[in-house]
Amino acid sequence: MKITSTPQGERKRSSPMTAHTRMPRKPTVRKPTNPVDPTAASTPTSSNPHVGHPTPGDDRLIEFYRGMMLIRRFEERAARAYTQALVGGYCHLNLGEEAAVVGLMAALQPTDYLFTNYREHGYAITRGIDPNRVMAELFGRADGVSKGWGGSMHMFDMEKRMLGGYGIVGGQLPLATGAALAIDYRDGEEIVLCTMGDGTTNIGAFHESLNIAALWNLPIVYVVINNLLGMATTVDRASAEPELYKRASAYRMDSERVDGLDPLAVFEAAERAVASARAGKPVLLEVMTERLRGHSVVDPAKYRTAEELILVKERDPLPTFAARLIADGLLDDETMTAIDEQATARASEATAFAENSPFPDVSTLFDYTYATPVPNDSRRLPGEPLYEPAPIPERGTNQ
Ligand SMILES: Cc1ncc(C[n+]2csc(CCOP(=O)(O)OP(=O)(O)O)c2C)c(N)n1
Ligand SMILES: [Mg+2]
Numbered sequence: 065m066k067i068t069s070t071p072q073g074e075r076k077r078s079s080p081m082t083a084h085t086r087m088p089r090k091p092t093v094r095k096p097t098n099p100v101d102p103t104a105a106s107t108p109t110s111s112n113p114h115v116g117h118p119t120p121g122d123d124r125l126i127e128f129y130r131g132m133m134l135i136r137r138f139e140e141r142a143a144r145a146y147t148q149a150l151v152g153g154y155c156h157l158n159l160g161e162e163a164a165v166v167g168l169m170a171a172l173q174p175t176d177y178l179f180t181n182y183r184e185h186g187y188a189i190t191r192g193i194d195p196n197r198v199m200a201e202l203f204g205r206a207d208g209v210s211k212g213w214g215g216s217m218h219m220f221d222m223e224k225r226m227l228g229g230y231g232i233v234g235g236q237l238p239l240a241t242g243a244a245l246a247i248d249y250r251d252g253e254e255i256v257l258c259t260m261g262d263g264t265t266n267i268g269a270f271h272e273s274l275n276i277a278a279l280w281n282l283p284i285v286y287v288v289i290n291n292l293l294g295m296a297t298t299v300d301r302a303s304a305e306p307e308l309y310k311r312a313s314a315y316r317m318d319s320e321r322v323d324g325l326d327p328l329a330v331f332e333a334a335e336r337a338v339a340s341a342r343a344g345k346p347v348l349l350e351v352m353t354e355r356l357r358g359h360s361v362v363d364p365a366k367y368r369t370a371e372e373l374i375l376v377k378e379r380d381p382l383p384t385f386a387a388r389l390i391a392d393g394l395l396d397d398e399t400m401t402a403i404d405e406q407a408t409a410r411a412s413e414a415t416a417f418a419e420n421s422p423f424p425d426v427s428t429l430f431d432y433t434y435a436t437p438v439p440n441d442s443r444r445l446p447g448e449p450l451y452e453p454a455p456i457p458e459r460g461t462n463q
Contacts, residue, residue: 128327132162133407135186141411158186160356163381167330179240182217199414205421234267241273244284255283255341263294278315281344291355309350324353325381
């Protein structure tokens with residue numbers, strides 16, 4: 065189809081498109097629904113202090129700091145466990161992105177949905193999933209969030225409405241958009257928050273998803289966590305428009321860039337975006353962060369010079385935010401130390417729990433692969449005929 069520019073610089077299609085009749089969402093007519101299964105015993109809880117709207121006032125900032133510190137100590141512990149060969153597969157850390165994570169998660173209601181990528185441990189913990197279960201998943205143990213079969217990149221928890229955890233760059237985007245469509249279809253009040261990295265904005269699914277979300281007024285907030293690097297490639301080497309929030313304008317979607325080292329700024333921007341999405345106007349947020357270490361735990365990040373690393377460390381959100389709280393008289397050294405000690409103890413507890421959790425039984429290897437039982441038993445080799453099905457082994461108990 066031919067594309068032309070209007071005098072105002074807006075691009076319009078030269079031939080008429082079929083008008084989409086979906087009207088803008090009206091929150092007042094919406095009923096709370098559980099679009100998955102209204103009878104399921106997975107009613108979300110708000111027991112986690114970092115989930116839902118924080119209490120107004122200074123306590124909220126201390127809670128942000130507490131949440132950031134927990135992610136920091138958890139991730140450091142995960143990195144150490146990886147070097148001890150206790151964690152298999154890939155492992156990507158949220159170190160440097162703690163303020164972004166807590167600010168975003170605080171803007172969600174327990175009933176809202178979260179999709180994220182493989183850099184996800186901090187989101188899981190802050191969304192309210194027990195750190196023990198998150199660490200157990202890293203260790204591939206049966207008590208893990210995904211029963212030990214998913215690992216670091218594939219955490220899924222229906223109760224906390226965290227629908228992954230995706231290892232394919234951008235794999236979460238069409239699924240998150242589809243979830244938003246399902247909510248809209250059922251007139252639900254929930255929204256979807258979908259995070260991704262800066263490198264993800266150059267794949268087709270990014271553009272397809274934003275286009276359809278804007279066109280159909282879907283209740284979704286897309287969040288680009290811009291840590292300035294996609295593996296070893298800087299944003300300006302990968303993106304013709306490195307100010308990534310501007311990409312939303314191609315879809316007439318509202319967007320905003322926010323300082324990801326400041327949890328309050330992230331929270332406030334996320335609150336605005338969530339309110340807009342709930343009213344049927346999707347938003348793109350770009351959250352500027354730093355990646356303190358390599359792409360994954362095995363990346364020594366030699367592509368950064370010593371000078372660059374000094375600048376990155378100067379922008380570490382933990383000491384930056386602590387200094388602000390101290391300057392404002394909201395935090396003293398004693399409380400800061402206590403928060404650190406509690407987070408360290410919590411990470412140690414999670415590690416001990418994970419080490420003591422059993423590995424999943426091998427008989428469960430083919431569980432969760434198909435929705436219905438099929439003779440996909442472990443004895444048949446690829447290519448062997450299907451006409452003589454081997455007996456279905458007894459399914460494992462931990463399903
Ligand atoms: C479709 C696909 N292509 C390539 C990869 C390999 N890969 C994994 S992470 C990554 C970089 C993504 O960078 P970004 O989106 O900025 O996220 P970040 O890792 O910085 O959080 C790439 C290319 C992949 N997992 N999936
Ligand atoms: Mg990146």
